[in-house]
Amino acid sequence: MVTRRYAVNLIYNGVQATGEISPYLNSFTYTDALDESDTVSLNLTDREGRWAAGWIPQKEDRLSAEIAAENWNGGKEQKRISCGDFMVDDFRFSGPPDKLSISGISSPLNLDFKETRRYQTWAEATLFQIASEIAGRYGLECVFEGADIPVVKTEQSGQADGDFLKKTAEKYGFGMKTYSGRIILFEYALYESKAAEKTIRKSDVRKWDYKSTMLGTYTGAKVSYTNPGTKETVEILVGKEGRLYKTNEKADNVADAERIGQNALRNANRKETTFSASLLPGTELYAGENVNLSGFGKMDGRYQIGKVIHQVGTGDYSLQVSGWRLPEEAADEPKEDGQGTAGQGTYVVQSGDTLWDLSERFYGSPELYGRLYQANRKVIEREAKRRGKADSRNGYWIFPGTELEVPEG
Template identity: 45%
Template sequence: IPIKTLEQDKQTDCKFLYSVCEKYGLAMKVFGEKIIIFDEARYESAAPVLTLQYEDCIRYTYNSTMAGTYTGAKVRYSDPGSSKRHYVSVGSGSRIKEMNVEADGAEDARRKAVAALNNANKKAVTFSATVMPREELIASRCIEIRGLGTPDGVYYLDKVTSKIGQNGTSQQSIEAHLVGYRLNDAKVQLEVETEKKEDGGGSVYTVQKGDTLWSIAKEQLGSPLRYAEIYDLNKDVIEEAARGRGKKDSSNGHWLVVGTSLQIPEATETDGEQ
């Protein structure tokens, strides 16, 4: 995957590398004193290594949700050559994730959009259980669940933990997600963003050094009290940028990353009036 430039700021090497892999839809694990980077999609398509039946589970939990999952994305990025803003639409449907990203071009934006969708959709259907130990149970392998009713299906093992008791008995805890929710053959549509009104109506602002949401709202909308609207409109982008710099979160927009593109809400007739 060609990447022109990346910036590492206040992150350990391992955390930085992990975040890069996540942005581009790759998985990473440390095993046998080696860092292994791999494409989860290839492993999800592999045949199950074993089948777990109802009687094999000491206990289990199953969860299914559509909250936080998506069928497509619309990504906004600035062309590094012309500085023109573009949209890249990936997938389709009613649940569309809107994103602002830093990208080297349309293909770079597409990769990041698809990765974000697939990472979100992993939680659509999840399964966890405690079972008697099996040597075949290794993270990154697929297993089949059968005989449990609704949870039945093929799952990808995200995490496997082995525990040995004081009396020598052992158990394994597994965490897995149902395969089949990955966006692989997404259609990509590239379109140039139309120019916005200069009065702040739906414009896009790029964060500069020293900016705060308060100052941006005052400058762009004439009212610093509208800072919360800017945060709500760009919450996903602001939080993702903050985590990319090694922070837990943005502290409700307190931490802004220079270069982040923010969508500005429409100005109202009363904005700027004293």
Template identity: 40%
Template sequence: MRTRRAEIGVSYEHVDISSDIRDSVSLMSYVDVASGESDSLSLTIQDRERKWMGGWMPQKGDHISAEMRFYDWESEGSHWGMKCGDFEVDEIKISGPPASCSIGAVSIPRSEAFNEEERTKNWEDVTVREIAAEIAGRAGLALYYEAEEIPVKSLEQDKQTDCKFLYSVCEKYGLAMKVFAEKIIIFSEAVYEAAAPVTTLRYEDFSQYNYNSSLEGTYTGAKMSYTDPGTGEDHIVTVGGGDRIMEINEEADSAADAQRKAVAELNNANKKAVTFSGTIMARKEMLASCCIAITGFGKPDGIYYLDKVTTKVGSSGASQQTFEAHLVGNRMDGANVVLDPQKEPEEAGVGTEYTVVKGDTLWTISERFLGTPLRYAEIYDLNQDVIEAEAQSRGKKDSSNGHWIFPGTVLQIPAAEGDEPDGEQ
């Protein structure tokens, strides 16, 4: 009879202590984050013999590496492992009775130059890659950069650690960043959101789930005012349209620089528009920054980007994962950006046709014609055959429920609120 089980492997200060602590660890939790903060690890250890109060007492800054191993998981003979990475102890708690020790650790490396020393510097005529390379070199870290070259004419680091400053630079330009296994990893979240889903989760896979669709804190467009440093002229850059416009007050070197910053801030805010979280049995494919497909729920079905994945292993050999994700397809990276305010959007009547242009999404089309982005599913339902046929002609398996739409596609727009077909009262 198959017995599914999970085990942990832990090295402390480069010494394997797995066998020493296996019977006393009541829980190990690994948090994998796509961007914006470090990965983390926590261990809760039963300390009946009070070793962890004495000679085994951890110290802040100690090094931990960990992995999780899964045996006979999906089926007999299905074994796999998950390397959690390298961590630095940053919190120790002793409590009781019964006596226990809790150890918290983060993936930021032990480098005062990277995460403790505050630095003031004016960066001039560099790229984001060059900023990251200098910071990585100073901290003794490797750099993996998977994004376009972004020029920066001038940027001030004002009493910030290199770690916090680089996080802020990446966020400002719409890039994701994480520190993992002695590496700084910077990548284009837009590219990762466009990737095929690594696994499909069905309704029956969940022991708990939560879907949320909200307008609060989300926007249909953005407007950014800036002064050209070369000419001294004031300009306005607009992205998108509609009635929920984000006002951005940010310095910019040029129209292109303003465009990147406005689009990045708008997309960061709109990640909250549609979110999904849940608890499932652990899966090896569930890694932050990957996409998953969710099906069997109805309207919540779609492709989601994993923002955070938490994997836990308990003393009984059981394991579960919880995750937080946002729906892909609402990104406006390809939106048209102009130096003058856009015209007010036209209103749709019954039978309106619209031809898709570069940068459109069903979300923005719905906002433009129907007054709310939340009716995007109605546009997809009305045009499903056309959208799916066009996606397949472009080499896609399908459109991912309208995520993929292409310039030149003619869409039928449903009636806006209050419109009545001819002949009806």
């Protein structure tokens, strides 16, 4: 049998340093995370005292790393796993024997992104515009995966750019991470909807753990917004009564409140059922991928990978993954336009109409707007795209002249 071999290629402050560092490297760990900055750590021996003397690292040193594998799948295949670029944010000496650990984080070129507090009012913007302006301050590319979100007004009140952007993204259902000179914002719902293209079989696993809990999960969420007409605070319920999550986030309108409530529930309930495993070498997985579990009985299903940890030791390589179960596809898909229960007839959208106003007119409550949206989802989305929108944002955009079916209340 062909023996697998593993090595770590390193560039330190722009200089190829594999030959100098490898003789002292005891272990290397690379953590690929879905909604956190990636990290690396190096554990080194310092038996000759070189690191404590002239080689001592400095905070904000730059480090690039790559895992090189030979005979990856038991044959002669070579594999390169690029870990990305990192900033040294922590190092520690200990002994005896004398050792050094260096930690790095995938982050912008300086600490201002995480430490400098800023005050700014964002008005009549979008989530992409906010992210792009912040990325531009640090010379980073902004990668935006998902439908853009209108933001009427939000305040950055003494928060560092990294904290503010991450919190704002989460409010609207997006995750955020920094990686190799980029700030990446991605819509959770978009990632969760992707098909599982890989399968983790029980025969691939060294050890595994599965956990399902009700602790910290919710059946519904309550969100408030101020009615622009009456100036009254209105509280809406997303989901069902029972174990309610009360978010402090304030919405701009009922559509915004609905979106915030749905995302708060998704964030809170995402890790209701979790799975972790140590896999055999040869498996290639990345954070954010959806995979199928097979051979685990009732635990089989579709899962999203939240974290992948690669560890290279002396002649050894291990891979740990962890993630959470994704909801099964809804058993009763929304009806196609005009199908289902006979309704109140049709209505042609007029200038200034919103689904929430129409819901109040036909059903007596703006909170039932989803009934109109689901009955007309296909035509609403088609018209939004015809008008140049990526989508309707769950009915946020409707246009004059669109004919809607009005189902029974």
